[in-house]
Amino acid sequence: MNQINYKEIVKNRYFVPVLMGIVIAIGGILVGVSKDDGKTTNNGEGVEVKEIVDIKGKKDMKSLxxxxxxxxxxxxxxxPLAVENISLFEFSDGWKGDGFLDWRNFYEGKSSLGVASDNHQPGIVFLEKNLDLSNFDVIEFPLSVSDINSLESIVVKIGDSSLTNYFSYNLSNMLGGWQVVRIPMNQFVSHGTNPESGWKNIQKIQFEVVSRPNTTEIVNFDYLTAQKSADYLSKWKMTDDRFxxxxxxxxxxxxxxxxxxxxxxxxxxxxxxxxxxxxxxxxxxxxxxxxxxxxxxxxxxxxxxxxxxxxxxxxxxxxxxxxxxxxxxxxxxxxxxxxxxxxxxxxxxxxxxxxxxxxxxxxxxxxxxxxxxxxxxxxxxxxxxxxxxxxxxxxxxxxxxx
CATH class of the missing domain: 2.60.120.560 (Exo-inulinase; domain 1)
Structure with missing residues (x-):
C-alpha cells in the first residue's frame, strides 16, 4: 500500500473504530474469554487477573x-440400491452388435467389451435390458482408447427399445489408455417425442465409436454402473476424484x-x-x-x-x-x-x-x-x-x- 492511499484511509473517521473492533473480536476468539465463562483471580496486589479459558474445551493447538x-x-x-450394476461386460451379459469380448485388455473382472471403427464407419454395440434409472444421478464406467489420434467420437445412448426416445452424451477430452468416465445424468441430452418416459423405463443402452477417416480405432468398455449420488466423495480428500x-x-x-x-x-x-x-x-x-x-x-x-x-x-x-x-x-x-x-x-x-x-x-x-x-x-x-x-x-x- 503506498503512502498516499494509506493516509486517505486513515482520514476516514470510521477506520480506527472499525480496526479496533476487529482486533478485539479476534483477540476474544483466540483467547476464548467472555464475561460469562471467564474466571478472575486476585494477584495479591488488588488487581484482578482474567484466566484464559480453553478454546471449546481444547487445551492446546495440537488437540484442535x-x-x-x-x-x-x-x-x-x-x-445396496445406491448402486446399480448395469453390466460387467462379461460373457453372460448379452451385448450385441460390432463388439468383441477382450480377455487381454480389461480393467475389472475377467474381460471388457471392445468396439472397433474402421475408416470413419461407426462401431455400435448395444444391450437390451429393462432398467429403472429414475432414482440415480451418475453413470460411470472405465474405458480404454487405443489411439487418441484416430478417435473422432464416442456417443452413449440410453432409452427405449428402438431409441426413439432416448438420452445421449458425447464424450470429449478423452486420453489414450484406460480412464474412468463419470457422467452426471442431468448432462445427458434428451431426444424423442415422449420425453415423459424419462429414465424410468430404460430398455436399451448403446455405445457408438467413430474413427477418423483412413484410421482404425478400438475402444474398450468395462464395469458400467449407475449411482444414486457422488456425496460419498465428501468424506475423502484426493487430488483426483476418479481414484x-x-x-x-x-x-x-x-x-x-x-x-x-x-x-x-x-x-x-x-x-x-x-x-x-x-x-x-x-x-x-x-x-x-x-x-x-x-x-x-x-x-x-x-x-x-x-x-x-x-x-x-x-x-x-x-x-x-x-x-x-x-x-x-x-x-x-x-x-x-x-x-x-x-x-x-x-x-x-x-x-x-x-x-x-x-x-x-x-x-x-x-x-x-x-x-x-x-x-x-x-x-x-x-x-x-x-x-x-x-x-x-x-x-x-x-x-x-x-
Missing part, C-alpha cells in the same frame, strides 16, 4: 488439529479404489499423530499393491504406506515417500499364505512416536504383527488408502482411534 479421538466408516451398511468410486459386490456396497489420476486418498475428518488405524481390503489385481496410507500428505504423496503386494503374493511392505524419495523400510513374507482374489483381509497400523507396527488379519478380529519399524521423518498427517501400479481393489470397515 488431532481432536477426533475415534472414527468408523462402513460402506456395507449403505443401502474412488462405489461398487456393489455380493449385494453389498464397497468402496472401490483405482490407481486412476491419483494413488491415494485420505479421510476428511481424521488426522493422526499417535493412533491405531485399520481397514479391510479385497485385492483384485495380480501384483497390484494396495493398503493403508498414513501420516501422509495426499497433495504431494509424502508419508508412509503399509502395503499388501497383490494377488498371488505373500509379501507385505512398509514404504515411505520422504525427502530422499521412495524407500522400502521393511518387507516381510508370510509362509504358507498367499493373497487371493475376492478374499477379504484387514490391515492395521499402530503408530506411536517413531515406532510403526503393522498387522494383518483374515477375519478383522485376530491380528498378527508382521513388522515393527522405527522412523521419525513424519510424526503426523492424514490417514487413508492407497493403490499402486494401475491396479484396483475394494475397501471397507474403517476404524481409527487415538
Amino acid at each position: 488439529l488431532f481432536g477426533q479421538k475415534t472414527y468408523t466408516l462402513s460402506y456395507a451398511s449403505m443401502d 474412488l468410486s462405489l461398487a456393489k459386490k455380493d449385494d453389498k456396497i464397497v468402496l472401490l479404489a483405482r490407481n486412476e489420476g491419483a494413488m491415494q486418498a485420505v479421510l476428511s475428518e481424521v488426522n493422526g499423530e499417535n493412533f491405531t488405524f485399520q481397514a479391510s481390503f479385497v485385492p483384485q489385481t495380480v501384483g497390484g499393491a494396495l493398503g493403508l496410507f498414513f501420516r501422509g500428505n495426499y497433495g504431494n504423496s509424502k508419508g508412509y504406506y503399509l502395503l499388501a503386494d497383490g494377488i498371488n503374493k505373500n509379501s507385505f511392505t512398509l514404504k515411505k515417500l520422504g525427502s530422499g524419495g521412495w524407500e522400502d523400510l521393511k518387507t516381510v513374507e508370510i509362509s504358507n499364505f498367499v493373497l487371493e482374489k475376492d478374499q477379504k483381509y484387514w490391515l492395521k497400523v499402530e503408530a506411536k512416536g517413531k515406532t510403526i507396527i503393522g498387522f494383518v488379519s483374515v477375519d478383522g478380529e485376530n491380528f498378527t504383527e508382521i513388522l515393527n519399524v522405527d522412523d521419525d521423518e513424519f510424526s503426523s498427517g492424514g490417514l487413508g488408502i492407497t493403490v499402486f501400479s494401475r491396479s484396483y481393489g475394494f475397501f471397507d470397515d474403517f476404524k481409527f482411534e487415538q
